Amino acid sequence: xxxxxxxxxxxxAKGNYAGWLRAHIYGAVISAGPWLLSxxxxxxxxxLSRNIVRGxxxxxxxxxxxxxxxxxxxxxxxxxxxxxxxxxxxxxxGDEGAFLRAFRWTIGTTALCHAALAAVFYALGPDLPPGxxxxxxxxxxxxxxxxxxxxxxxxxRDYVSVVWAFLVGHVxxxxxxxxxxxxxxxxGFLGGFTLGQAAIYFxxxxxxxxxxxxxxxxxxxxxxxHAFRRxxxxxxxxxxxxxxxxxxxxxxxxSSEGVRVRPWLYGSLYxxxxxxxxxxxxxAFAIFLVNVETDFYDGYRRYYGVVTKHGTLRQVLEAKxxxxxxxxxxxxxxxxxxxxxxLGLIVLAPQLARPLALDSLQIAILRAALVGAGxxxxxxxGMIILLYFDRRRAALEVTGVLLGLNLGLTMTTLWLGPRFxxxxxxxxxxxxxxxxxxxxxxxLADLEFLTFASQPLSPEVEPILPPERAAAGAPAVLGGS
Amino acid sequence: xxxxxxxxIEGTYPFVTGGVAGWIHQLIRALPEVRFALFHIAAxxxxxxxxxxxxxxxxxxxxxxxGIHGGxxxxxxxxxxPAAVWEDVRAFHDELRDSKFxxxxxxxxxxxxxxxxxxxGHDFIYGKPSWTVVRAxxxxxxxxxxxxxxxxxxxxxxxxIFRLLRAELPEAxxxxxxxxxxxxxxxxxxxxxxxRPMILTEHGxxxxxxxxxxxxxxxxxxxxxxxxxxxxxxxxxxxxxxRLFHRLSQITYAQADLIVTxxxxxxxxxxxxxxxxxxxxxxxxxxxxxxxxxxxxxPSEPDEFRVGFVGxxxxxxxLKTFIRAFRIVAGSIPGARATIVGPIDEDPGYQAECAGLAxxxxxxxxxxxxxxxxxxxxxxxxDVVVLTSVSEGLPLVLLEAAAASLPVVATDVGACRExxxxxxxxxxxxxxxxxxxxxADPGATAGAILTLARDPELRREMGRAGLxxxxxxxxxxxxxxxxxxxxxxxxxxxxxx
Numbered sequence: 021x022x023x024x025x026x027x028x029x030x031x032x033a034k035g036n037y038a039g040w041l042r043a044h045i046y047g048a049v050i051s052a053g054p055w056l057l058s059x060x061x062x063x064x065x066x067x068l069s070r071n072i073v074r075g076x077x078x079x080x081x082x083x084x085x086x087x088x089x090x091x092x093x094x095x096x097x098x099x100x101x102x103x104x105x106x107x108x109x110x111x112x113x114g115d116e117g118a119f120l121r122a123f124r125w126t127i128g129t130t131a132l133c134h135a136a137l138a139a140v141f142y143a144l145g146p147d148l149p150p151g152x153x154x155x156x157x158x159x160x161x162x163x164x165x166x167x168x169x170x171x172x173x174x175x176x177r178d179y180v181s182v183v184w185a186f187l188v189g190h191v192x193x194x195x196x197x198x199x200x201x202x203x204x205x206x207x208g209f210l211g212g213f214t215l216g217q218a219a220i221y222f223x224x225x226x227x228x229x230x231x232x233x234x235x236x237x238x239x240x241x242x243x244x245x246h247a248f249r250r251x252x253x254x255x256x257x258x259x260x261x262x263x264x265x266x267x268x269x270x271x272x273x274x275s276s277e278g279v280r281v282r283p284w285l286y287g288s289l290y291x292x293x294x295x296x297x298x299x300x301x302x303x304a305f306a307i308f309l310v311n312v313e314t315d316f317y318d319g320y321r322r323y324y325g326v327v328t329k330h331g332t333l334r335q336v337l338e339a340k341x342x343x344x345x346x347x348x349x350x351x352x353x354x355x356x357x358x359x360x361x362x363l364g365l366i367v368l369a370p371q372l373a374r375p376l377a378l379d380s381l382q383i384a385i386l387r388a389a390l391v392g393a394g395x396x397x398x399x400x401x402g403m404i405i406l407l408y409f410d411r412r413r414a415a416l417e418v419t420g421v422l423l424g425l426n427l428g429l430t431m432t433t434l435w436l437g438p439r440f441x442x443x444x445x446x447x448x449x450x451x452x453x454x455x456x457x458x459x460x461x462x463x464l465a466d467l468e469f470l471t472f473a474s475q476p477l478s479p480e481v482e483p484i485l486p487p488e489r490a491a492a493g494a495p496a497v498l499g500g501s
Numbered sequence: 502x503x504x505x506x507x508x509x510i511e512g513t514y515p516f517v518t519g520g521v522a523g524w525i526h527q528l529i530r531a532l533p534e535v536r537f538a539l540f541h542i543a544a545x546x547x548x549x550x551x552x553x554x555x556x557x558x559x560x561x562x563x564x565x566x567x568g569i570h571g572g573x574x575x576x577x578x579x580x581x582x583p584a585a586v587w588e589d590v591r592a593f594h595d596e597l598r599d600s601k602f603x604x605x606x607x608x609x610x611x612x613x614x615x616x617x618x619x620x621x622g623h624d625f626i627y628g629k630p631s632w633t634v635v636r637a638x639x640x641x642x643x644x645x646x647x648x649x650x651x652x653x654x655x656x657x658x659x660x661x662i663f664r665l666l667r668a669e670l671p672e673a674x675x676x677x678x679x680x681x682x683x684x685x686x687x688x689x690x691x692x693x694x695x696x697r698p699m700i701l702t703e704h705g706x707x708x709x710x711x712x713x714x715x716x717x718x719x720x721x722x723x724x725x726x727x728x729x730x731x732x733x734x735x736x737x738x739x740x741x742x743x744r745l746f747h748r749l750s751q752i753t754y755a756q757a758d759l760i761v762t763x764x765x766x767x768x769x770x771x772x773x774x775x776x777x778x779x780x781x782x783x784x785x786x787x788x789x790x791x792x793x794x795x796x797x798x799x800p801s802e803p804d805e806f807r808v809g810f811v812g813x814x815x816x817x818x819x820l821k822t823f824i825r826a827f828r829i830v831a832g833s834i835p836g837a838r839a840t841i842v843g844p845i846d847e848d849p850g851y852q853a854e855c856a857g858l859a860x861x862x863x864x865x866x867x868x869x870x871x872x873x874x875x876x877x878x879x880x881x882x883x884d885v886v887v888l889t890s891v892s893e894g895l896p897l898v899l900l901e902a903a904a905a906s907l908p909v910v911a912t913d914v915g916a917c918r919e920x921x922x923x924x925x926x927x928x929x930x931x932x933x934x935x936x937x938x939x940x941a942d943p944g945a946t947a948g949a950i951l952t953l954a955r956d957p958e959l960r961r962e963m964g965r966a967g968l969x970x971x972x973x974x975x976x977x978x979x980x981x982x983x984x985x986x987x988x989x990x991x992x993x994x995x996x997x998x
């Protein structure tokens with residue numbers, strides 16, 4: 021298991037600007053890479069495929085792919101969070117043998133559940149060309165399994181494999197979709213795309229199987245099913261978060277702004293500006309990943325090290341101050357880089373209309389969404405840090421605020437009219453970011469109390485520390501499609 | 502129905518046999534007109550009780566068991582407590598440090614005026630206000646020791662306190678605690694809350710016994726998953742534990758209306774530990790002297806010399822010293838035989854070690870473990886009774902031996918010297934009834950046994966003195982009369998209030 025933090029530190033240790041920059045580009049690639057590749061592939065496909073699959077068929081194919089991504093993210097949200105935590109617990113007690121068992125159980129269950137969901141969904145969808153529903157279902161299952169596999173590869177800290185697998189897989193998806201689409205129309209197009217996605221899944225699954233093939237026997241402890249009962253708030257938080265990041269688009273699809281493709285397939289003018297806004301926060305991901313993997317994680321380990329290795333309270337507080345300072349410094353750097361990017365894009369938005377093929381309403385939405393995405397990323401980071409400190413309930417609150425407001429305010433903006441489109445998301449992100457910030461400040465202010473006084477008296481409940489890196493891999497789940 | 506007397510007991514009667522348990526049983530049976538309620542504190546989880554080791558006399562009207570250890574506190578909300586009261590809690594720790602205990606009533610009135618009021622155990626263990634108190638105490642008193650160890654030591658030392666704050670003792674006119682420690686605290690809390698009279702009878706000095714145990718302990722506490730020996734600062738945490746028990750004793754002494762112990766040496770120890778001398782009193786243990794005086798003698802074979810050891814086979818009795826001493830005696834007197842009488846199942850490992858030692862020393866065929874048998878069958882068949890304990894209160898075996906007119910060799914612990922040589926001048930005038938030796942000294946014990954073995958006249962003389970002494974000072978009837986009188990006086994005093 022290659023320590024990603026170690027490699028990043030090696031890059032930074034060169035002590036010059038180039039090293040620093042390379043570390044952050046590296047960070048951006050590994051944190052946002054798979055997701056950027058997915059978006060790029062979709063965009064490329066829609067551009068290149070116009071002459072291959074035409075009109076309604078083109079929209080249908082696109083919708084099926086977007087659906088697979090959007091809904092599989094929502095349906096795997098709970099499991100992603102709980103499995104992430106379960107793996108962190110296993111790593112904490114050195115039970116790597118449990119990985120493989122957990123992996124197989126997770127993939128089996130995910131595949132079964134999503135096959136059932138897809139069967140119901142496509143069985144109810146009328147008027148689909150023969151085979152399209154079947155391929156749609158397979159794609160849905162494959163992508164869901166892919167998200168779950170990413171959790172395992174993320175826990176292994178093997179982001180590089182993820183990026184390579186996605187790069188190769190998407191090139192394959194692109195090529196196969198275009199080639200097969202040329203010969204067999206929409207069926208071939210979807211089949212080719214699914215093939216590439218399946219390739220990503222199989223490469224990563226093989227990676228997990230290979231990594232743990234030699235692992236020792238799992239310890240006889242409670243397995244992953246128990247984790248779902250024990251971490252119920254985490255499951256809800258995961259579901260809320262993944263639903264929250266799609267709910268505004270779903271609201272638009274269902275509104276009068278939505279574009280009906282088939283009786284149940286939609287899209288809207290809201291989608292494209294949102295995707296571009298998401299792309300704008302790649303720098304924040306890079307800064308956050310580098311900070312969390314290097315300075316913050318060092319400070320975090322030092323803090324819990326001092327706690328468990330019999331430090332005095334003064335030493336504990338000093339370690340806390342160091343860790344807090346690294347967090348604030350990370351936040352400052354993040355602002356320093358992200359703020360000019362976001363502001364610059366807001367100012368330059370009209371100039372982007374032509375290259376991005378957005379109309380003037382979409383440019384207005386883009387501007388609001390840029391603000392929203394900037395705040396959204398702060399929410400996400402706040403939530404991840406909260407999970408580092410095992411503040412599950414606080415994380416749940418944050419996701420609840422984001423979900424509730426994004427749903428409610430987006431509906432409100434639809435009622436208020438086009439001038440307000442996108443402001444619902446921005447306000448929801450602002451509120452959840454503030455909530456996360458408040459909870460984080462409370463947590464940091466009270467950290468020593470939480471660290472000591474929340475430890476249960478009886479032995480069987482939990483380990484003394486919040487398992488390290490409880491949120492590992494979480495950056496990879498922002499956005500989607 | 503309100504009981505006359507509530508006995509507050511820790512880890513003994515009616516579940517575990519032993520000296521103190523026997524004493525309690527004796528007291529209850531000898532006062533059939535007094536209605537007793539028993540409040541038993543066990544080092545167990547919750548209230549599950551082991552089987553009874555004694556048949557409860559009919560005048561026991563209530564038996565409540567209470568566990569002070571165990572697992573997690575259920576998240577149960579307690580009463581909200583004003584910040585000023587939490588500050589009182591902190592300030593009370595300063596009072597304790599200065600050996601002042603006057604603030605207890607006021608503190609309880611603010612914090613937990615009745616067992617069902619105040620913060621819950623969960624509040625204390627996990628709550629922010631009690632964290633603030635712990636942190637303030639740490640910063641003021643021990644800022645340089647490991648905090649995680651301080652914190653867990655606080656939890657483990659205070660969890661029983663938080664539990665006992667919520668313990669509802671049976672309703673009674675008089676509370677009688679048979680030790681300090683946790684039982685003392687339970688009685689003290691009731692005394693401070695209800696103003697009902699409370700007496701304390703200490704057989705052994707609780708805080709000193711705990712200190713001995715703590716000094717011998719390797720592990721002060723076992724932390725989950727990583728058992729930890731406190732290489733750094735171990736002495737500090739041992740001191741914290743010892744001091745806790747010392748404070749519990751002091752609090753109990755301060756609240757008790759009467760502080761009774763069983764021999765003079767203990768009374769002096771209590772006064773050294775902070776008991777008000779005016780409240781202290783010695784009421785020695787007593788036995789039914791005539792029962793033992795009436796035992797006949799089974800004459801020994803010619804050249805035979807029979808040494809008896811009566812007591813539980815546990816390390817505190819230091820049976821190994823007895824066996825080593827007997828080896829020396831056996832070397833001089835070919836006809837010497839030893840009989841060990843007492844339960845051997847309490848510490849089977851120790852019993853096996855002792856038997857092994859006897860084999861190693863080559864005396865295994867002259868030394869018999871009889872197990873727990875009626876001592877009435879034993880005394881007629883021995884010529885001298887030996888006690889090698891490293892710690893004792895007022896051992897019953899010495900009273901019984903004296904009543905059976907047997908000379909005694911005993912280590913200089915607890916009340917042994919008082920018992921063998923006399924307490925006051927009149928008592929001393931009766932003459933010695935045995936020989937006092939130093940602790941853990943097989944040579945000295947053997948020397949004393951040999952002195953008696955070689956001098957039948959001295960044995961007879963000491964036997965006579967012993968019988969006279971127990972007749973005069975250690976009659977069960979005297980003990981019963983004293984307690985009957987105390988209960989009556991305190992109950993009357995309570996009625997006046």
